[in-house]
């Protein structure tokens with residue numbers, strides 16, 4: 001047998017297309033060539049594979065060796081195919097039994113010594129392998145990540161020789177111990193937050209319906225503190241979303257473990273972040289902040305300080321829940337269904353409208369500053385609130401108050417119930433309803449509609465704002481387990497359209 005076929009997985013975003021590694025040995029001048037990999041990667045891989053085989057005291061065949069990684073047009077990077085190439089050479093030269101290779105997939109980089117090194121983005125590869133009903137063999141150093149999958153069907157090894165013994169039936173490689181999912185740890189909760197009741201209420205509604213939220217207020221009013229605590233009232237991620245998040249973290253080279261995998265993520269990129277850092281991309285497709293926030297919260301503090309371009313690129317993922325990354329040779333879609341929470345000062349100096357300090361900005365500068373948030377972006381944010389600094393007396397009173405234990409836990413339960421109602425009714429959260437669905441599921445009674453129309457006219461709100469108001473009112477009703485959009489809910493939702501009005 002001088003031809004061997006071995007399977008591996010490439011990695012593009014969170015996709016892991018199958019790669020067939022064909023190894024052919026022929027007589028003639030000894031040589032070793034790999035086709036289907038970029039030039040530099042080939043050179044390095046050849047050196048590693050040859051040394052690893054020799055250092056494992058196996059035979060590197062003195063033949064003409066041709067390795068083909070198919071499909072050829074698939075972008076392939078890094079050393080993840082080393083192991084499959086080595087297995088192919090050993091099989092084609094009769095040092096390994098080839099009969100079971102069709103049921104296996106190999107991923108792993110080889111050290112010159114024959115030891116296996118971890119590869120990034122292993123999780124997508126394992127998920128794809130599972131769907132293809134093959135057993136995956138990977139480096140032991142990737143075991144922790146592999147354990148997230150909660151599946152049998154993966155073996156780990158530390159050295160090429162260990163794998164050879166396994167394939168010869170002399171020893172069995174260790175499997176993966178599936179880990180019990182841990183309940184998310186709540187590091188920062190609302191339990192210790194007193195005051196800012198209106199903002200906490202807005203946070204609850206935003207969580208219930210998946211609504212984007214904009215907070216405006218002077219420095220020190222707790223905007224960041226509140227945003228940080230939103231994940232504590234979001235329900236734990238379902239296994240599908242949790243695995244997607246883990247896979248995205250995996251390709252970004254971030255740690256993933258069972259402790260954190262079900263916790264809704266929270267990402268807070270700095271306002272100097274580039275568009276690529278935010279949405280992802282790069283030569284090897286990397287997950288950006290919006291994808292790392294998938295299933296959780298993307299917090300943009302000091303929103304007007306972000307470049308206009310960066311904010312513009314957010315519009316597509318906010319609408320579609322994913323981002324398309326296009327490269328010359330291929331394109332891939334990364335999940336990016338996040339809840340946007342943004343915060344901003346009311347003016348460049350921060351103190352416009354503050355009760356304690358004077359604002360030194362001219363009206364023109366204040367207007368310019370607020371207009372940095374483009375209409376289309378503002379339009380995609382359902383809930384706007386103003387935060388006020390507390391007066392001295394109020395603060396004294398609050399100091400005597402204590403937080404309440406289990407507040408986040410209780411709110412999270414309310415959010416879960418409200419979300420269940422939405423999913424049962426429309427199959428999606430209220431924030432994601434389209435216009436036809438809003439008309440269908442968020443119909444106020446005649447009296448409510450009339451009242452709403454009057455309020456709209458008085459406040460000069462747009463038609464688009466009207467639909468946002470209905471969605472938010474629906475979420476308030478869902479928190480109250482109410483079928484009807486009562487007038488009180490509608491009025492509360494109107495109050496969350498602060499920045500649509502002409503006075504700011």
Ligand SMILES: [Zn+2]
Nearest residue numbers: 347349359361
């Ligand atoms: Zn100012």
